[in-house]
Amino acid sequence: MARILVIAPSSGLKELFIEASLKLQQEITIEVGKGEEGLTIARKQEKNGYDVIVSHGTTAHLLYQHCRLPVVEVQTSGYDMIRTLMLLQGFPGKVGILGSNRTLQGAETIGTLLTMPLNFFPVEQEEERLPAVQQAAAQGIQAIVSDIIGQAEAASYGVHVLAIIPGQEAVMSALTEAKRLGASINRTKQQHMFLAGILSEYEDAIIAVDNKGVIRLVNKKAEALFAIKEEQAMEKPGREVHPLLQFTDMVKTQSFSIEEIHSIANQNVLVKKRLLYHNGKPIGAVAVCKEASGLKQMENRMSCFSFTPQQSRMHFPHLIATTEEMIETLETARLFSKHDTPILIYGETGTGKQSLAEAIHNESPWREGPFVVLDCTAIGEGKAEEELFGEVKGEGSNIFNLAKGGTLYLQDVGSMPLALQDRFICLLQRRHTIERIDSAQSSPRIIAAHIHDLKSEVEAGRFREELYRLLHGGVLRLPPLRKRKQDIPEFIRWFIISFNMREGKQIVGARPEVIARLQEASWPENIRQLKEMVEKLCRAATGLFIEGEEAEAAIQELFTVPEPIEIREPSKQKAEERTYKEERRQAHSLESERIGIDITGKTLEELETEIILRVLKEEKNNQSQAAKRLGINRTTLWRKIKE
Template sequence: MQVRHLMTTDYVQIQKDGTAREVLEQFLSKRQDLACIMDNGNFIGIVTKYALYRLLLKSHSIDTNIHDVMIREVVTVNENESVYFARELLLKEQVGHAVVVNSKGQVTGVMAKSDLIRGLTIETNNLVHRLKTLMNHLQESVLSVDLDLKVTSINASALDYLELKEDEITDKKITGCFPDLANDLNQCIHTEKSRLKRIKLASKTAIASFTPIKEWNSITGAMVVLKDVTAYETVAKELETTKRMEKILDSALKLAYDGVVITDHSGKVTKVNQGFLALYGFQSQDEVIGRPIDSVAPEFPSKKTVHSNEPFEGQLMDINGNKAILTQMPIIQNGKRIGEIFKVLYQQLEVWKDLFRHMEKLENEISYYRSELSKVSYQNDSFAQIISKSKRIDTLKKEAYIAAQTFSNVLITGESGTGKELFADAIHQTSGRPGAFVKVNCAAIPENLLESEFFGYAEGAFTGAKKGGKPGKFELADCGTLFLDEIGDMPLSLQAKLLRVLQEREFEQIGDIKTRKVDVRIVAATNKDLQQFIQEGKFREDLYYRIHVIHLRIPPLRERPEDIPLLCSFFLEKFKSRIPKTISGLTREAIEKLQAYEWPGNVRQLENVLERAFHFTSGKWMEAEHIILEPTATVFESGNASVTNAISANRSQPLNRKQLINETEKYALIQALSKAGGNRTKAAKILGISRSTLYQKLNKYQIKEETQFKIE
């Protein structure tokens, strides 16, 4: 508990020219015996009740100035300190009060001994409550007794284990209820030694740990902890049951009409039925048991399923001239995959055709309703279009929602492709502003046209001007939101004019003398470092602080890999709505490949990669081989030799593509650090990555400063 939770905030304040009368009146009014003396709002000392008594005895006048008895050397304590710190401080200084101040040294209250005692009492009660709660939540049964063997405490587990109610045993001797426990507890008290033994309580068996309780170096009682081991005595019976279940499983496999094969975690066959043997032409189980499923049934997609905990269902294939449907279900135990069950349907498949058609119809209907539900969701929640389950993005959405309710300008920063425009659009939709959402890409408009695009022009303003003139973006966005994308690329000349509009909320069209008033909310976005631009003279500092009222930074995709599976599902459904394909999803290996990539182009790049893979996927699952990723490492030249030659020079064997990418990336890190003289911030800017990403890669490749950035 902190001091600010205990202090008296309604404390006595007296100006330095105050009198004893004023202090007494405040003491009586607020029932306090300490006053803080202030001078023009500044705290300069205190006057205590006893100092006031001495002043009255000395001067015999109640209107005497308090200046002579003011104490300037005052004991103060920060409002964020704990009550224990405050207690030690008062004891050390031997005072009964302390003035409470904040981090700026301003008085926020007064704390007396009574406040401190109240706080310590609350802390003690909380501690007792926590200890009692902890004991009640222990799985083991705990019971304690005093020297007379009266029960002093018992937890919920013990009450349940002993089948008692608390009032049936608390403050009563344990001798009559459980004599075995009573004898051992009594012996523990007299010998002052712990003991461990196995005991029987009714129909239960427990391991009992008896321990003496000491307080102030004296034995005050004993406690026993009971661990129920009844369940362990049934292990032998369970093993026997397991054997019977295995025999039942063997009998079920024999009766199965279609082919069934079971493998272990490494993909080796452990059980197989007659239907499977007949399909593949084997004579006995001995020809199959213990062999990898790849060699027994090469048609099975085991490489894809061996690392997956998801079921694999309904793939049509040809096996030994027979049309067959393969389904696979992983066997999960304690959250881990311990094997698979493969089932092959290959007899009388014609019966299933009508069922398959019906299932396909249902899938199409589900897809339609899912799409309609998403549309309704987007209408109700503008931020629903931002697909993520990252806690950082969730927090960012909440901050953006709060920002949308204000009238302040918003600056959104983040790398290209992170979704800055989506956030800007959601802020406008949520804001309730009646005007339009007008977008301007400051990097895409020629510099000589920017002013007319922003402010418009009057008729005849220049040669070629439209008759009647043309409204600018500010006029179009009146009562709405103007989204300035890539604001870091805006010329300095236009920055000054934009600043005037933001300050005065008015502008003039080119060639016009009429001043137009506007109510426009600015949402700006950039992937540039505007503070660096300010230092380089490329961006106005006053404009920066105008648009930097509320700052939202969107993290890059590489910092939230947990979003990749969700984004993949979203984009896959989006592609399937344009070109119907029977792709169920991505395999585990494909997802892991995507999550291991750096994504310099972020979500936009992910969508492009998935779109390419979507077109080249012919099966039901998008596999890792369909995912084509560009290397992210920067290639440096050293003299006339390329990085590849530099890396491979001391290698006895050539590197594969993945090794070459890793080594190239490591070489690029070392080159950047060398150029930056070991400065991590400069090295990150050279590589075009964030500082946190740089540290992750340094840890990944074990690059340390002691090595002078040599490849280890």
């Protein structure tokens, strides 16, 4: 519960606070003191762990100026104004109202209702109070109604002062606000303590500075690494503690992050420096330092996690496609999702191969199962064999058991060592044997991806032909971003939306000239690079739009890199596909029927027919079961068969 200190300028106001606290069931500490006396009391008490102070009138203004704690002022209401003015009905002299614009709001209407001519003297600053009284006296005002002027201050000018005394409503409102504010402060304190505890005990050295380069945070690991004490480093410029803690160049060049290896205290340390932003503007920077020995330990630990279940968030509506080639690719992928044929996805780095694999998984009958990613570049021979292919209490191999009932995604499958490819071939062949015997066995659906056609890897002796045939069911190719530039505006839209949601900004788009410039770039790293660029432009944007002048310097960097080299010529790829297609039909027709469907050279209608016939055969011509698996009704299935 919030701890509230009340400084009541009068004993009468104290009683109102007591009544209000009982109604709100809020514990409060009440002290009576007016002006300087109230300030003295507040300064002594604020050291006792209070969250917020509540007071009224000139005393509240004084506390606000000189106390560290937040101050909630009892705001007088229209009811309080009416009660005070009622005392002056029939008063023969001129009446003035002195206070802030908030106090004066509605006072003219109240005066009209009470048939009282009123004069108004707005006061917003403390130093304006006495000059306003002097001005009122000069205009012949004989009585002033105010909540910020005392009798003693107005006496020397010969003016009567009637204080606007807050009623029960105003006191209740002030306590309610103090209770809300105190609760918010308590939550912030708890969160601060929690985060401070995490940072203090974090295994890496962390030092943070504000936008002037002054140190604001040092954790225990940083104290040990840099041989400093937190109390000695705080409030000092980072460069005085260590030359590495100089961030000026990063701020000037708007470099979002820098990673470097340095020698600190006779040991190699990976130093990651990153700018900190708020509302798109840099507010400071942080340096995270990891000792090289720690990196090695992490590498050893990570070798045990070559394959992991992941959340598959992508669905087909999330994938952007305005080009004819991409639209056709997604339509084909939807068809493949209904069948258990293995799928090969080809595409350069950053083209979205895993996103497409996730969408296929989420559209498939295996969507309730796990989506397991096996990064083939991160595994090696030896220990990895047991991790991937070791038996688990008779339940099958580790990797298939983990992905059971779901999808196994082989990322960069062409990087798998040859010895492990042999093990994988045995695993896939064993899977088919088991499924023929026990149709209830739920092995994972296989989706593999690589940056270029695996046929060339087979020819070079780097990939087993048998594994290639086992994986070569449906084939999907994702074009590089430079060949789908009309998709770029749509990508930009969704990257901006994502950035706004994450960073709390309100950017509504990019100017046409910015989009045109982005469409001119070659994008060697494809969609991933475009996303990073859009986020960089969002951080630099100062208004609602990404403007051309703000974006040009960053965009210009895109044109200083070499043009991407085509991985393989499309004509050569098609020739290889035709050759391989004939070889496969002649030499492996039986195997093809068992493992999947080759899409090379076929129209969507031909693929659809082949999939329907395959599913019907697997369901022993049970049209109801086949329609259920294909996600269509029985009438539609019957019509397609007739066609």
